[in-house]
Amino acid sequence: MHIPDGILSAPILAGFGAASGLSILYSAKKAEASTTANRIPLLGVLGAFVFAAQMVNFPVGPGASGHLLGGALLAATIGPWAATITMTAILMVQALVFQDGGLLALAANVFNMAVLGIWAAWLPFRALSRSGHARVGLFLGAMLSVLLSAILALAQVSWSIGVMSQGLWVFCLGLFSVTGAIEGAITVAAWAAIEQLEGRSGGAKPIFRARYWILGTAVLLVLTGVFFASSAPDVLEYFQNQTGIKNSGAAFPALMPDYEWKQLNGEWLPKAAAGLAGLLCVYGLSVLIAKLAPKGQQ
């Protein structure tokens, strides 16, 4: 998501440079007013922490990987103004020391990740925290932060060089949805660990335990995976096609052949519905097995 130099056009750089400059000046003023000298190490450590976490890449699709952005974690820990400044500092150091993201493109990168990314994470977090659902807010915020930052980065590239086709947009958004879900899960887990270690968990509601995040991520994968799943046959089918071995047919009619709910129309809905149904069946079966199995074997 770090755009390098040489990609964006001059008008885009100028426009986002102005927007980032004004945002950073205002955020710095607000952050300085709200941050005591004793909290400066916290900003530095959090910055270093997110910096290090951004270096760990995880696979999100065929030939693609993603990494934690950390905007939601920053916003939830130190508030949006200080988080904006800390994320800007991270991006500056990355551009200057590691050449991750361009120096001139910093204008766009700062706006995408430090301004939009932080506020996209902060607003749902704050709204849901007030109703006692801080972790849901954190998860949604982290997802939104990644998705909106990515959409804006893709739009900037598209406006600058005009090579993004509709298919590529869908593919990229699918990948970023997965990255967003993983970002949400990691953010919530890291937040929980920090709360626990600092002894201020305050008895989080058990309904938002890790398994629900995993289930939520799985549902999201099923719903968005259709966009970037390969339509090519799997290895066994390929072998069958190549060798001319014919399929003798199923012993009984399948409910949803080829992972599609044939009764539904459209391209996305039959596959997503079939995936969701399969997911629910597997989940239900797993729960059933867990209930029936003797305690010692669980």
Next chain:
Amino acid sequence: MKLDPRCVLILLLFYLGTLSSIRPGHNLLLALMCLLPIFLLLVSPVAKGELLAQAAYVLPFSFAIAAVALLRGNTAQAVFFLLRSYISILSVLIVTKLVTTLDLLRAMERLGAPRFLIVVAEFLMRYLEVLRAEADAMRLAALCRGAAHSKLIASSSLGMLFVRSLERSTSIHNAMLARGFRGSLPRLYPMKWEVLDSGALLVGVVSIGVLRWSL
């Protein structure tokens, strides 16, 4: 000849801005603009091969964009984007080898970047080392306890790493406060803008400008 970091930063940003204003198809202009960092590379006391290789770091991102242009049959556009990205990163690399990051941050501050932002960036760089030391200590402890040779990627480990780093950083900060730290790191060598800097800035801006807008 050592220029003021502010002068270097302005020249670099002006060059990158000019480079980004070149449209695909202006190949001669791009080639001439490429000569500037290459000349700088040749005359600078830096590891040339290493920098040329390091600049290729940016290529995967640029290649993805170039590949799309290539698939649409626009080979010239693809080569243009790759070359422009490469030369941009090469220019930044040369400058960051000649001027330290702390000097560049100070130059940003003197050019109007918020002081608070620069202080946070300086702390961040300082605490990267603290974080690395804590991570190494945790990893060593985990290995001594018989853990597998794996990277620290578990969320709980990240949480623990964060808390430990925060504790150490707070101690460092308290020690700094005790030694008289008042919100900004002291500068051993104050920046001095001299006639040479004004001259270099003028020559640089005019040369790049003439080259860009005369072709």
